[in-house]
Amino acid sequence: MTDRALVVVRAGALTTVQDRGRPGYAHLGVPRSGALDAPAAALVNRLVGNAPGAAVLETTLNGCAVRPRSTVVVAVGGAPCPVTVGGRPAAWGAPVVVPAGELLDVGTARSGVRSYVAVSGGIAVEPVLGSRATDLLSGLGPAPLAAGAVLPLGTPVGPHARADVVPQPSPPAELVLRVTLGPRADWFTPAAVRAFTSRAYRVSSASNRIGLRTDGPALERASPGELPSEGMILGAVQVPPDGRPVVFLADHPTTGGYPVIAVVRAADLPAAAQAVPGIPVRFVAVRRR
């Protein structure tokens, strides 16, 4: 068989197709979606010679296994994990040739949460509003991978990188998120704002692509009352009635009615995507640039 496609052999806990998402449609209620660890997705694309916005696979904790129908170059990055091709160990974080019909197995993350798998030519499922990303909040884009599914591949555009293993940031052992306070910090008591920026939280196991949920001190509102729905952005730290901060990630709702106490610096969000449940989280207030 020479057709360019991947057959899914093991889907893993949650593996989705991701690219840079579909920004620009928030006013229609369409989340931006896209790879949570965007620099990792861009890097693996570069390693296989793809454009930085080509669609890749995003795994969750325990990887996935796929069998290409034609020979491809792949690269695995993001959360470090064992990689095998046809049962033989292969490099993580470097271009790897997978011959037609051989099994590429992306193993359980040694640290971090999400590994990224780029394939030369990119995953070529039909785009929706300009993006191939799976959006788990609204259901746009392809369904999460399932065993037996066949994913079409695009035509390779460039040679793969000559690099050997390239350095990538290690997943955090403690997640430190720089935040600028507001727009609704005044909905909380001064003591709650101090607690938010000084006390330790932990990454909750209820975290997902929509939000990084936390366990820790509940933040007390300065007054009851309801906030009319307002627009939400990536990195917004929304505080639902249980008082535990939720950091909005790529599949976040476009509007919401719980107050946003602060916003995480964009540069710190890739680390949030790799934060394993249970690790400590600290929110550090910084000045707005």
Next chain:
Amino acid sequence: MNTSMSGTGTGTGTGTGTGTGTGTGTNVDTSPRSATPMTIHPVGDDALLVEVGSGAEAQALHAELLRRRAEGALTVREIVPAARTVLLDGVDDPARRATELAATVLPPTPPRARAVIDLPVRYDGPDLAEVAAHWRVAEREVARIHAATEFTVAFCGFAPGFGYLTGLPARYDVPRRATPRTAVPAGAVALAGPYTGVYPRSSPGGWQLIGTTDAVLWDHARVPAALLAPGTRVRFVPVGDV
């Protein structure tokens, strides 16, 4: 921590003409204007949340921001209107834009979009009786009043293509259901608070269901994918027995 900037009344007339759709004649507004009181909250490093006093002002501000973007006077990734706010995300120079916005003068009512979308509706929802009780009218009157109203999509959210439609007088506000339904069918026409909405697809929901439409609110293969966008005018046209 929030930079509050109330309009100073010194802004130049940057509004969109009369915008009141008063018919023929020149597009010159002679009514007195004042800058709209607004609070501009910085959000993160490159977003602004502009808060105004009413939904109508939010719609007017949204229309004005779209106009500026179309003219090339504003570079921004997202303009997201909501109940009392408009969010600008991915702003090129947030501090400068905040200063400009503080001097913005808005027309007293939002400019009306030309096109009106007619949504065929059967007023057969399971919550008609409850809505009629809230409104203190007979059930068939709910349909008559609702269908006689012209709505505007104030904003979208909740799901792709779900619009929050305003137009009913405040006395027809209704509460959400005490217990949300686990599945509301696609096409359900529903009320909550001051809003009417149509579920683009089956989903859980707590709104009061008054009818059903066969219109396809969202089709990602269609251009445009969303039948309703902020600013769209909407009429509900009864079909079948009313």
